[in-house]
Amino acid sequence: MGRWPGGATERLERAALELFQSRGFESATVAEIAQRAGLTERTFYRHYADKREVLFAGSTQLEDLLVRLVVEADPSLSPIQAITAALTGAAGIFEGRRSLVSQRQKVIAANPELQERELIKLSRLAAALAGALRQRGVPEPGATLVAEAGVAIFRVAFDRWIGGADQRSLAVVITDSAGHLRALTSAH
């Protein structure tokens, strides 16, 4: 082990979540988060662009995985099938840590600034998925519309899975939500 014990980002993210839960996002200061992680405020900003970003570190990882799954999905799948397959395939990222994810969502739900950040992350995710669909040969505006629908499916499923009323796995809830949307949009 070197001079600096590793896992700085893990410590920062854990400290931030704990403080945001106990004192609220606004009243917890970046200096306190850093101190709890055994670091300084300046170092916090070397790991995260701003105070909110510490809660969204995993979003790029999720986006990269989803894009890869869409691009590599079976070419015979329709656009919405490819998106749904990617969503269920990526569900494993959350599957094992539902408690942690739920705590994070509660913190976000309690603060408008964090909701803004989450919305723009989802917006960029939709744009990336649309790009992946175009890579499969799906033309606009269909690519964007299906990508937006995919994000909507994910949001609905994620909320139900977090809510706890639905005891099934996230992947199953996603499949279920996709079926609901299909039923609603294919009405004559």
Add this chain to the structure above:
Amino acid sequence: MGRWPGGATERLERAALELFQSRGFESATVAEIAQRAGLTERTFYRHYADKREVLFAGSTQLEDLLVRLVVEADPSLSPIQAITAALTGAAGIFEGRRSLVSQRQKVIAANPELQERELIKLSRLAAALAGALRQRGVPEPGATLVAEAGVAIFRVAFDRWIGGADQRSLAVVITDSAGHLRALTSAH
């Protein structure tokens, strides 16, 4: 005329837009905006909750109008028809000042913080429209889905109208976008 010349908010909004255009949102300070409007920084914050909000003052007005139009729409109209009618009915708010609205959108497009604010405004607009639809007797999750679709229709139409390639009135472009979405979702 009293001690304080009226129209403080108009002056602040004009000054903010001018400064954001010429120097960018980030490098323009609130103190400068206030000074250009003949006021102080503290007074700026008595009119707007934060620096971004000065560009979104009209959003509550639009939301209130749209909700009213949805609630008061002909009871025989389907949910999507009621939403579309409300959107075309509210288009007049923008119709007369396309240049100003276009400038505002360019400023927003150039800054991620402003995009975040716009996304949460649209998200709240969708929630308000869903509430208006429920008031018409539309059950969930249909109310939310149609409201989200309505916002999507508006966004697409607004962008095209702002873009200038489409010379028709905003109301007509909205009707056109609604038709496109209907065609895409009713495919068998």
Add this chain to the structure above:
DNA sequence: TACCTGATGTCAGTTACTGACGTAAGGCTA
């Protein structure tokens, strides 16, 4: 005339965020 209200100014303070510079461990190369 005295009081009250509403919009503003003044001022001090906290906190998010940034740039510049210093420091120490570990690895690499001559």
Add this chain to the structure above:
DNA sequence: TAGCCTTACGTCAGTAACTGACATCAGGTA
């Protein structure tokens, strides 16, 4: 092994967003 470079961090000073407390003053009201 000595020198060097990179990497991760600390220190410090500074800007600007935002807030609370208090003062001011015109106009309306009792």
